[in-house]
Amino acid sequence: MQDPxxxxxxxxxxxxxxxxxxxxxxxxxxxxxxxxxxxxSNNYCCGGGGGFLQSGFKExxxxxGRIKDQQIKATGADYCIAGxxxxxxxxxxxxxxxxxxxxxxxxxxILCLALGILGPNExxxxxxxxxxxxxxxxxxAM
Amino acid sequence: xxxxxxxxxxxxKSTILQMVxxxxxxxxxxxxxxxxxxxxxxxPATGLxxxxxxxFLRMAALGMDEEILKSNWPWMCTxxxxxxxxxxxxxxxxxxxxxxxxxRPREERPKGILESCNMALKNDTLSAMGxxxxxxxxxxxxxxxxxxxxxxxxxxxxxxxxxEGAEFFLNQNSREPVxxxxxxxxxxxxxxxxxxxxxxxxxxxxxxxxxxFIADNDAWKHMVQVKADMVHKLGAKTYLxxx
Numbered sequence: 283m284q285d286p287x288x289x290x291x292x293x294x295x296x297x298x299x300x301x302x303x304x305x306x307x308x309x310x311x312x313x314x315x316x317x318x319x320x321x322x323s324n325n326y327c328c329g330g331g332g333g334f335l336q337s338g339f340k341e342x343x344x345x346x347g348r349i350k351d352q353q354i355k356a357t358g359a360d361y362c363i364a365g366x367x368x369x370x371x372x373x374x375x376x377x378x379x380x381x382x383x384x385x386x387x388x389x390x391x392i393l394c395l396a397l398g399i400l401g402p403n404e405x406x407x408x409x410x411x412x413x414x415x416x417x418x419x420x421x422x423a424m
Numbered sequence: 425x426x427x428x429x430x431x432x433x434x435x436x437k438s439t440i441l442q443m444v445x446x447x448x449x450x451x452x453x454x455x456x457x458x459x460x461x462x463x464x465x466x467x468p469a470t471g472l473x474x475x476x477x478x479x480f481l482r483m484a485a486l487g488m489d490e491e492i493l494k495s496n497w498p499w500m501c502t503x504x505x506x507x508x509x510x511x512x513x514x515x516x517x518x519x520x521x522x523x524x525x526x527x528r529p530r531e532e533r534p535k536g537i538l539e540s541c542n543m544a545l546k547n548d549t550l551s552a553m554g555x556x557x558x559x560x561x562x563x564x565x566x567x568x569x570x571x572x573x574x575x576x577x578x579x580x581x582x583x584x585x586x587x588e589g590a591e592f593f594l595n596q597n598s599r600e601p602v603x604x605x606x607x608x609x610x611x612x613x614x615x616x617x618x619x620x621x622x623x624x625x626x627x628x629x630x631x632x633x634x635x636x637f638i639a640d641n642d643a644w645k646h647m648v649q650v651k652a653d654m655v656h657k658l659g660a661k662t663y664l665x666x667x
Binding site: 287291292320323324326327329330331332333334336337338339342343345346347348349350367388390391393394397399400401403404406418419422 | 466468469471472473496499500501502503504505506509510534535536537540571574575577578597599604606607609610611613614617631632634637638666
């Protein structure tokens with residue numbers, strides 16, 4: 283999971299990073315959570331912040347995100363959870379651009395999936411491996 | 425490596441130098457930078473445009489205002505604060521970056537951010553995508569109604585706008601109501617199951633704030649004011665930011 287700079291380093295510190303991990307592990311299982319390095323307050327910005335996504339410097343933004351993509355790939359994890367909107371957009375693009383093609387999901391998606399209340403139309407960012415898993419009211423697919 | 429020899433003028437009056445001095449921590453001065461490079465070594469923007477945080481600070485300290493103002497690097501630093509987090513002298517480089525963004529004539533700042541800010545100033549929803557109060561209300565009610573019917577376990581789920589006395593004032597990035605409304609629902613479900621008393625606001629619901637990124641202090645202040653006024657008007661206790 284990405285540690286959003288705004289939520290972790292700039293606002294609530296390692297304490298909320300621990301809380302996020304507690305919640306993520308409760309959903310995916312302790313053994314399925316792999317931290318990237320460095321992490322928490324020491325984690326790197328993904329490059330989606332500060333207006334970078336809208337500034338028009340796309341090439342530089344993707345270059346900025348290279349290290350984030352490498353951190354994620356080094357974990358060998360199948361998914362990256364992004365707890366911030368800008369992080370989600372940027373890391374999703376990094377996953378495509380650098381060919382990793384790991385799905386990048388909002389935390390609310392994983393939490394609802396774990397609770398068994400994630401409907402068929404709320405799965406845009408899940409990978410094929412989870413698209414059909416534990417679908418809530420599958421008959422409402424659109 | 426510098427491509428050309430840098431000559432430092434003796435009588436240059438530097439405004440950036442002054443600015444750097446003002447943002448140094450109490451009792452510090454420019455010599456407080458140890459030039460250790462901890463800032464640059466942990467910064468993903470290092471190397472972009474041939475620049476890095478340490479170099480940038482040294483340029484400011486040396487009074488190279490013209491070169492600094494010409495550079496687009498301040499728009500590639502995300503002000504993520506990792507540099508100040510690891511700086512042994514706590515030199516506030518992100519604040520320097522913000523101030524330098526503000527020194528560029530407004531119309532010459534990156535168009536994408538500028539236009540998003542300008543759009544947000546057009547109505548009190550503060551949506552950078554220009555979404556109006558009516559459109560937002562329509563989408564939220566429409567989506568909520570669909571889910572209440574299709575997933576009867578959530579027949580009582582709420583997504584209130586302007587509910588008075590709610591504990592939480594929740595904001596919403598414009599991207600969902602405009603381009604992928606189904607993505608609003610998982611969070612609504614979580615709040616419903618947790619029994620959270622929350623509300624959106626017809627004004628100030630948009631979470632994005634490009635006026636901050638464009639370093640327009642007056643516009644930024646306006647945005648925060650609209651949000652704060654709405655939160656106070658509704659009597660919500662906590663402003664919950666999903667950004």
